[in-house]
Amino acid sequence: MARFFGSLRAFSRAVSTRSAWTRGSQRRQKQLISLAAAAVGGIGLGGGSYYLYRHFFRTATLSSWSVDCNEQHGVKAGEVVPGLPEYTLAEIKKRSGGEEGGGRVWVTYGHGVYDITDFLSLHPGGAEKISLAAGSALEPYWAVFANHNTEEVREILEELRIGNIAPAERNKVIQQGPPNSGPYASDPQRSPVLKVNTQTPFNAETPSVLLAENFATPNDIFYVRNHLPVPRVNPESYRLEVKGEGVKTPLSLSLEDLKTEFPRHTVTATIQCAGNRRVELNRVKPVRGIPWTGGAIGTAEWSGARLRDVLLHAGVREDKIEHVHLEGLDNNPLTGERYGGSIPASKALSPSGDCLLAYEMNGVDIPPDHGYPVRAIVPGVVGARNVKWLASVVASKDEYSGFWQKNDYKGFSPSTDWNNVDFSTAPAIQELPVTSFITSPADESILTESSGETSEVTLRGIAWSGGGRGVVRVDVSADGGSSWHTAEIIAGADQPYNRAWAWVLWETSVPLPESREGRVELVCKAVDRSYNVQPESTGPIWNLRGCLSNAWHRIHVHIPKQ
C-alpha cells in the first residue's frame, strides 16, 4: 500500500499540470470536503490539452489501444494477467454501482478489470468524474483527458487489478456505432463518453460534470444535435453555393477555394442548443423535445472563412437584403427536405459579427457529426442557426421558410399550449439569454469529510450569454439566496466587449449552513454584460417547446451525519 500512495502523489502531480485557463483551480486541492460517488456515477480527469491524444485515439479497439501503450511505454497495464478471474462486459457492468453492485465500482482498461472503489475519494479530479466510467472502459475518458496517459497513472491503476475481460470480448470496439441498416447506417462512430438522448437522429450531450474541465470542449465529447442522418461528404466534389437576392456574382466554392481564396479567421465560440436544460421545464409540466440535462452546450476554437468576406466577394448589396439563409446537406430521407435556417443579414455582414464558414474545429477538420466539411458558425446565436454540412448561403429579403425557422425554436408564454399556439406570433430564436450551470459537485452528490473540517463546499461551473454579452458575475448561494458568494472567473474573463462569444468557467467555495445535515440546495445565477440576469424559477419561463430554459441552476447535495 505504501507503493500505492507513492504512486498517488505522482498521479496528483501529473494531473495538476494545468494550462493557463485553469488558474485558481489549485484551490480545489484545499477543498475541505471531497465528493464521493452518488448511486452510480466515471473517470476524471483534471484539465489539460486534448490535442495530445488526437492521433492516439480514433476508432481503436481495446486490443489495438493497449498494444499501442505497451509498445510505447513498456508497461503491462491492461495486458492479460494469467490466473486472474475472467469477467464478461455484462458482468462488469452489473457488478458496478447501484444496489446490485454492492457499492463497488469496476472499470476496464485494455484487457484488465479493476475495482476502483477505494480510489474514488482519492482521485484528485473528484469522485464524480472518475465514476462516469463505472462499469465500462477507461480509454475513452483518458482519450479526452490525456494527462492520464502516463506511466505513473497506469501504475496506480494496475494496483487495483482484479481480473481480465473474458477472451471473446477482448476486441470489442470502444466507440458507439451507428445502426447496421437504414438511413442512419452511415452515421459516424461516437465516443461512449457522450450521454445519448436519441440514437436516430443522434442526439447526445457532454456529461455535465465534464463541462468545466476544459475551456475548449474536446471534439469527441462535444454535444451532438442532429436533426437528420449525417451526410457523408466527399471533400473533392463538395461545393458551397452562394447566391440569392442582392448577390451580383453567385459563387460555387470548393473546399479548397474556401481555404485559399479567403483569409482564415479563428473564433472561440460557445454553441448551445435552444433546448439545453429542457428537463428542468419538464418538471413543471411536460414539454416536447429532447430531454437535455445541461450538457447541450460546448465551446470550440472554430476556423474558416468569414461569412462576410464570402458574401462581399459575391457582391452582395447590404441594403438589398434582410436575411441570410443557411441550408445543410442533411435531408429527410422520406421527403428530401433539407435542414436549414436563417440569420439576420446585419449579423452575417457585420465585421464584429464574426460569422464563419468554418472548416476546422479545435485545430482539426470538423468531425462528421459537427458538419464536415463546412459548417456555419454564428457566434452568440442559438445552435440551430450554426448550420452543419453547409450546402448553400442564400441572401434574401425574407426569412428562411423551413420548419425549424418558422415552426420550431421559438419562445412563448407559459399559458400558450398546443391548442392555441400560433408560431407566427413569435420571432425565431437568434441570440440566447444568459445562463449558468453548476458542473461540480454533481446533483445529488453525497459530501464526505476528507479532513477535520466540513464547513464549506467548492463549486465549479460554466456561464454564458448570447449576443457576445460576456458574463460579468456569477453568484452562488448555499442558503436559499439569503447570502450570495461571487465566484472567481477562472477562464474566459478577458473577452472583447460585446464579442465575448465563449463561456466563462468559474469556481468558488461556499460555507455550508450551520445545520448542515441532510439535503442542501446549492444555486448559481449569472449576470451578463448588459446586466441581464437569470430568472429565479422555471415556472414563469415554461414554454410548450421546452426552449430557453435558463433559470437559476439548482442542485442538491447530501451531508451525512457527523
Place this chain on the structure above:
Amino acid sequence: MARFFGSLRAFSRAVSTRSAWTRGSQRRQKQLISLAAAAVGGIGLGGGSYYLYRHFFRTATLSSWSVDCNEQHGVKAGEVVPGLPEYTLAEIKKRSGGEEGGGRVWVTYGHGVYDITDFLSLHPGGAEKISLAAGSALEPYWAVFANHNTEEVREILEELRIGNIAPAERNKVIQQGPPNSGPYASDPQRSPVLKVNTQTPFNAETPSVLLAENFATPNDIFYVRNHLPVPRVNPESYRLEVKGEGVKTPLSLSLEDLKTEFPRHTVTATIQCAGNRRVELNRVKPVRGIPWTGGAIGTAEWSGARLRDVLLHAGVREDKIEHVHLEGLDNNPLTGERYGGSIPASKALSPSGDCLLAYEMNGVDIPPDHGYPVRAIVPGVVGARNVKWLASVVASKDEYSGFWQKNDYKGFSPSTDWNNVDFSTAPAIQELPVTSFITSPADESILTESSGETSEVTLRGIAWSGGGRGVVRVDVSADGGSSWHTAEIIAGADQPYNRAWAWVLWETSVPLPESREGRVELVCKAVDRSYNVQPESTGPIWNLRGCLSNAWHRIHVHIPKQ
C-alpha cells in the same frame, strides 16, 4: 345636466382622435371597469401630438394664458366670474384630495376654480390621469396633451365652475422655478407636471400614469436627471472639442459646424436612468440614490450629427482606441470637476450603433435641462452615458476615469455592502437589461363598475430593453402568475433587429380572479429579442447603489364589494 352630457360626448370625440401609434387603444372605450381616483390622484389626456402646443405654452402665467384663450376662442373659460367665492391656492390644495379634502377634487384653470369630483369616473382618459392635477392648475397638463385645448372641453370644464382664484394669486407663474440664489439659480423653469425628487441638482420624473400616453415623450415632461447645475450655454461661442489618442485631426466644432458639416441623422431612442424603479429595491433594504418610482425613462426623436461621422472626420484610427470619453460642461461649483463618462469605441464607431451628437429633441432645440445645445445620444445604453451639454469627445485606449464611470453606476451582488464593495470589480453599466412597467391602472387604484360587468381590467404600459434588443412579448397576470395574458404591442413593434432603440407601448385586458373582492395584484413581465426575461422579484437583484431594478412590475388594485 343634459348640456353637460352632450358636451361630454363631444369631449370623448375630441380626445379619441389618436395618431397611428395608439391603434388598439379604442379598446379602452370598451373597458368594463373604469378607474376612480385613489386617495389623491390630475388631468388626463388621451394621446395625440404635443407639437401643437409648442408655441402655445412657454413660461406663461395664468393670466396671460387665459387671455390667450379668450382672444383666440372667445370662450369665457377661466375668466373671473363675478359673485363666485374666492379661494387662495393653498386653500384649493387643502380642499382637494385626502381626508382633509373630504374626497373632493378641485383644480384651477385660468382664474377659475373647479370641482371635478363628479367628472372623474367619466373622464375618457381615466380618472387616474385627470387626478394628477388635483389641487393645482390644469394648464400644464393640457399643454402636454393638446387635444384638450378645444371649445368643447372648455365648455365641460366651465360646467364644473365653483369659484375664482383669490385676486392676489391670479398672476402666479405656473412653471416650477429654480432657487433665487446659489449655484442652481440659473437652472431653467420646469413644468409642474414633473414629479420632483430633488431640487438641487434637479431630478424629476414623468408621472408614471403618463408614460404610455405618447410614443415620444413630450419634452416638458421628459424625466430630468441632473448631477450638477445646468450650464447656460451661448450657442454662438459654443465649441465641441474632438481629440485624443488615435485622432489625426483634432476638431473644435461650433454648433453651426455640427449642423452643416455633417449629415443630419434622426434616431428615436428611449433613455432610462440606471436607478429607475429604485424605490422597489428600497423596500427590500435601504439603498443610496434618488428614489425614482418608474418615470425615469422617456423616448424622444433625437436629431444631430452621427458620432461616428465626426470621429472619422477627425481621422480617428479604430484599431488604436478602446473607449470614447464624453465630457459635459456641467461642473461641480466647488471642485470644478465636470460630469463625464465613456462608451466602448466599438459602440461609438459602429454604423449600426446610431450614436449621435444631438442638437434636436422631438423636432426642437434640445431644452436646457436635456443638454442644450448638444448632448450625446448613445441608444440602448444607460442615461448616464448620454452626456448632456457636451464639451468634448475624447478617443482613448482607457476608460474614462471620473467618479460616475468608475465609482458609481455599476451592479453588485446582493451580499455586497458599503463595507466590502470594491468598485473596480464590476464593469460600468452600458447596455441596460429588459424591463416593463404597468402605467395604468395606477398602483393602489380602486376599480369601480361603470357597467353591469366587472370581469376584467385593462392594463397599459411600456417595455424596453437595452442594446437595441426589441421587446418581443409582454405577459400580464392577475392571479399571481398562474395564468398569463400576452399583451398587444400597440406601438414600437416594427423596429429593426437589434437596433430597436425605442420602447414599446402595450395594452391588454385581463380577467379578474373569481373571488375578486379586495386587493388584487397585477404583474407584468417582458421578454426581449434575445429572450432575456425580467427577474421575478427584487431581493436577488438588490444592490447597494439601487441600480438595475428590473423585476416584474407589480401593482395592486382594489375591487370594492359588489
